[in-house]
Amino acid sequence: MTRNATNEATRILGIEHPIIQGPFGGGLSTAALAATVANHGGLGSFGAHMLAPERIGTVAADIRALTDRPFALNLWVSDHDAGGDHIDPDTFERGWRLFEPYFRELGVEKPRPGPAERGHPRFEEQVDALLEARPPAFSFVFGIPSPAVLAECRRRGIATIGAATSIAEAQALEAAGVDLVVASGSEAGGHRPSFLARAEESLMGTFALVQLVSARAKTPVIAAGGIADARGVRAAFALGAQAVQIGTAFLACSESGTNDAHRDLLFSERAQHTTLTRAFTGRLARGLRNRWTEEMASHTGELPPFPTCGWFVSKLRPAALAAGRTDLISLWSGQIAPNLRHRSAAALMQSLLQDLGRPEHPHEEETPA
Template sequence: MPKTWNETRVAATLGIDYPIIQGPLGGLSSQRLTAAVSNFGGLGSFGAHGLDPHAIQDIIGEIASLTSKPFAMNLWLSMEDDGAASSDAAAFHQALSHLAPHIDAVGGKQPAFSPYKRLRFEDQARVLLDAKVPVFSFIYGVPPREILEEARKQGIVTIGTVTTVEEAVVLEQAGVDLVVASGFEAGGHRGSFLRSSEDSLTGTISLVPQTVDAVTIPVIAAGGIADARGIAAAFALGAEGVQIGTAFLACKESGAPPVHREAILSHHAGHTGLTRGFTGRLARGIQNELMESMNRSGAEILPYPLQRSLMRHLAAPAQQAGKAELLALWAGQSANLVHCVAVEDLLNSLVRGAAARIPSTRDSYSQDKAPTPAI
């Protein structure tokens, strides 16, 4: 019998109906959105990289109470940049001097310096392993061998994110189950780990087929995919699943504040840019006054995660004031394709549209390598 578009190795490995993965969304995740995507038949994800182990444990319990379907918890392997532990009050005040006028403009309170408190990936991962989460996804590197081995023994599916073909090969060699090939069109952070993020800016249409050719594990496409046309394009390139972030971020079920969701849905979100100014690491968001300010020459940027912590002192009052121009508005380059405000409407549109555009096949989804073209 012909296979339908959704019968892929990604879907089979994850135990889901549709190979559609909701991007983890970092600090804008919500238990409600994660569970809703999983209950529909996709894979909901929760970005937990900034949370302490006790908070992660509570969130896993809440998601599990909302869905009996598989879901993913996402962590970052690289938790800090060089200089974070040694950064002092002088560096803090220098970085704050550039941000202080914006905080004043929205009636915020100027923050005081406090010593850096370190979070350890290993402590966070321990919670995921002990809870036997269905899926453990991660960016910014490869987990230690003992963590991957324990995940395998527990029956936990592992998903790693790459921005280059070389990174995908490293993940496969480490024994990771699935790989997300994330093109530079994607919103949020670039999870590069072999070279700098600036030196790893490959587009989705180039990255996906090269990754498919380079590894045997299933490839999930990410970056610039916001509707069923994007899913069909990704499958034509050899992907067996997609990861979508911005379209889910705009849904009312996400953890994004209303002003952020409205900015994505305004159809004026087509101009995005890359910056280190929001967190200390390269990431994509909607171009606005804040991004222009942080990208100016002379703006002092603290190492990750210190810059991220500093920016929170602007985020809360700017949200309260409804000042979109002074918020980090994470979004990918296809933000103007986003129309749905409810997660169920979005998923129905994606599933129906993909079924109409992707032909059934009698072949299994073991990927055939592209033949060498004749010269």
């Protein structure tokens, strides 16, 4: 990579540097984090998949109040798995039998779902709100939006970024006319965004996937998973990527929405031990091992579907956090976490740009670290 180098990915996104902050849902994204990355010339992102449609415009406005540079909003195209469109009595009782001991341990009352409870907003309503908010970029996982949505993005000048975990998924995204493809390797923290096969059958590593996809796609490829410093960025570029998406390293920063206990664990020896689990949401995701992942490992077949599983766990999380019980909450992390060095997004961006030999031009209204 050379100083001031640009490529198709950076031109499409309108950014100075080919560094994208991974989007985090469930309250882990913040406007401050997205704006900090944007103000340093990368693409800040905000995971909006758990937001009610009316909140999406507010979040976009919050980010715009902190930066005038490009950012992305992220949604989940598939908002439920089979049997998870609403919480019917049988599904509720199945989940309650499994989770009741933890509710009792934490002193949390038995939750009562409403008649229309489903645990996740509807994508169709969210994407209408996103189009109205008109973010510079729309990134998405777990599928491909309809041709009508993609056409409306083009009409409104919104760049589209889709995630793939296999060659077939990347080819499907390209055929749909998506602007950029994220090659998401199994090293990455958080959810595995597979949509053409089960996530367990789509666990190719980042650098194999990047090579395979970039050799077969004309669409610019973004490498994601196992990247936390300039060495990873250079490796991704050598294998055909035009940009990188960095998740765990930004999640560990003070600007993210996670809790301090999670951050401290990401910088501890515990970070050497991650696992793939469906036990928090019903969908496969990578995080730090803890009591919950260990005890649930033998009950995978009993888990209710997404998003019902996550609905139950969300009722436990506040009490677990209040009690400091990191053994019972999700601690998303990629396999690269033992190499994390920076605790602020500003420091991380500055280090990446310095090590890559790229001049930094932070925005004069840069968000404080």
